[in-house]
Amino acid sequence: MPFSDFAGNPETIHRLREMLARKRFPHAVILSGAHGSGKYTLALMLARAMNCLEQPSTDGGFPDFCGRCSNCIRIAQSEDLDARFAEAVEARENLRDTDKKETRLFVQTHPDVLIIPPDPPQMMIKVDQVRHVIETIYYRPAEARERVYIFTSSAFMKEAANSLLKVLEEPPEFATIFLLTENAGELLPTIRSRSMTFNLGALAVTEIESRLAQLRPQWNARQRALVARLSEGAIGRALSFDIESYVAARNHALILLKSALGGNEGGHTELFKVTESYRSGAEGREKIGNLLRTLYALLEDLMFLQSGAGQLVRNTDILGELKKMSEAADFAWLQRAADGLGEVERGLRRNLLRSLSLDAFATALERVS
Ligand SMILES: [Zn+2]
Numbered sequence: 001m002p003f004s005d006f007a008g009n010p011e012t013i014h015r016l017r018e019m020l021a022r023k024r025f026p027h028a029v030i031l032s033g034a035h036g037s038g039k040y041t042l043a044l045m046l047a048r049a050m051n052c053l054e055q056p057s058t059d060g061g062f063p064d065f066c067g068r069c070s071n072c073i074r075i076a077q078s079e080d081l082d083a084r085f086a087e088a089v090e091a092r093e094n095l096r097d098t099d100k101k102e103t104r105l106f107v108q109t110h111p112d113v114l115i116i117p118p119d120p121p122q123m124m125i126k127v128d129q130v131r132h133v134i135e136t137i138y139y140r141p142a143e144a145r146e147r148v149y150i151f152t153s154s155a156f157m158k159e160a161a162n163s164l165l166k167v168l169e170e171p172p173e174f175a176t177i178f179l180l181t182e183n184a185g186e187l188l189p190t191i192r193s194r195s196m197t198f199n200l201g202a203l204a205v206t207e208i209e210s211r212l213a214q215l216r217p218q219w220n221a222r223q224r225a226l227v228a229r230l231s232e233g234a235i236g237r238a239l240s241f242d243i244e245s246y247v248a249a250r251n252h253a254l255i256l257l258k259s260a261l262g263g264n265e266g267g268h269t270e271l272f273k274v275t276e277s278y279r280s281g282a283e284g285r286e287k288i289g290n291l292l293r294t295l296y297a298l299l300e301d302l303m304f305l306q307s308g309a310g311q312l313v314r315n316t317d318i319l320g321e322l323k324k325m326s327e328a329a330d331f332a333w334l335q336r337a338a339d340g341l342g343e344v345e346r347g348l349r350r351n352l353l354r355s356l357s358l359d360a361f362a363t364a365l366e367r368v369s
Pocket of ligand 1: 051052053054055065066067068069070071072073
């Protein structure tokens with residue numbers, strides 16, 4: 001998977017490759033961007049370009065990577081971060097209790113490329129993880145040209161951040177540190193000033209749609225249009241989008257909104273059947289989280305229609321249905337519905353029974369409409 005496969009942000013990619021070509025790549029790079037914008041994918045691509053044994057060049061002489069040599073292959077084995085992370089967590093769980101406490105979490109599929117994820121259960125980067133980086137970073141790479149360290153989160157414990165700072169003050173010639181973050185402001189200003197920051201911006205809907213046409217041919221055009229609009233410019237979110245559970249949550253959301261607007265053929269029986277299916281426990285919490293997000297998204301789409309900004313609607317595949325609902329609702333009703341959702345969320349935090357607060361939400365909107 002060479003650089004041409006990276007979605008979007010061509011200027012940023014060009015600048016990074018230019019620095020590689022001139023052998024002026026910074027020792028510390030902050031890659032900043034939304035969840036799913038490709039920070040980790042890009043860091044692993046750069047790690048391969050630094051260490052590819054075939055050292056191909058493309059696009060008029062810029063460094064690329066072959067994807068076939070032993071360095072490329074082993075680095076690519078870290079691509080599925082969720083799976084590697086789960087394996088590392090499980091391996092630690094299987095240790096004896098005394099060892100468990102002292103074992104910090106890493107993902108490593110190449111001897112010179114170390115990935116440092118936030119350590120559970122706190123999901124923070126801990127000082128012992130940074131200590132391990134310090135212990136290894138001053139040794140010359142064994143099989144690569146450049147040692148690469150990738151911190152996948154900027155949630156550092158205080159002591160960990162201070163230790164990292166010491167490395168950044170005196171980095172060895174042959175090492176590069178990547179810091180991935182959704183918000184560079186979370187990093188210490190002293191860390192930021194010793195690093196070079198690159199932002200990965202949101203992609204246009206059309207760009208995501210055309211990438212999906214290549215990479216998700218099993219989705220039809222309507223589905224691709226929907227996912228492209230719901231992924232907020234982040235290609236990773238688009239590619240991992242679970243259409244089935246989204247549509248399931250949206251069907252429930254539509255029943256709730258329609259019965260409040262008086263346009264639901266199934267009446268109250270159907271409404272209660274839906275709300276009853278939301279139970280307590282972790283699974284129920286996730287299910288209702290999806291439902292609430294979908295309800296907000298639908299209300300927003302209805303507001304776009306009300307205010308004559310139909311081009312902003314994201315649920316384009318049910319546009320006809322939304323238009324009908326938008327005619328039945330008015331702006332004040334939509335406002336009350338959004339307030340009502342806020343009420344449901346607060347109720348859930350106080351552990352009110354899920355199904356009851358959903359019923360209350362739907363019936364309250366009915367009374368005032
Ligand atoms: Zn290679």
